[in-house]
Amino acid sequence: MSGVFIASLGHSGSTLLDLMLGSHPRLVSLGEVHATIARAAEKQNVCTCGKAADDCPVWGPVLAAVRKRLAADVARRKRRARETFASNVTWPGGTTSPR
Numbered sequence: 001m002s003g004v005f006i007a008s009l010g011h012s013g014s015t016l017l018d019l020m021l022g023s024h025p026r027l028v029s030l031g032e033v034h035a036t037i038a039r040a041a042e043k044q045n046v047c048t049c050g051k052a053a054d055d056c057p058v059w060g061p062v063l064a065a066v067r068k069r070l071a072a073d074v075a076r077r078k079r080r081a082r083e084t085f086a087s088n089v090t091w092p093g094g095t096t097s098p099r
């Protein structure tokens with residue numbers, strides 16, 4: 001199995017391309033599945049197979065991986081925000097921290 005990632009500006013025809021590619025019997029088009037997966041990772045949804053998304057044999061592992069990545073991204077963004085704040089803020093008295 002291999003994949004192709006198509007990115008484009010809005011209203012540039014990528015959805016039409018997605019639909020045309022997805023109509024081929026040997027291709028699977030996921031559209032904007034990244035947004036659906038991110039939303040599903042945030043709350044408990046029911047899969048079309050009838051199981052809770054976390055218990056679905058297809059989407060359960062995907063959601064677990066997304067949650068793990070989201071947690072890492074949040075930690076990385078917090079660290080970057082702290083570093084940016086600390087390197088750009090001078091507190092009264094000329095210190096770089098409020099202590």
Ligand SMILES: [Zn+2]
Nearest residue numbers: 047048049056
């Ligand atoms: Zn399922």
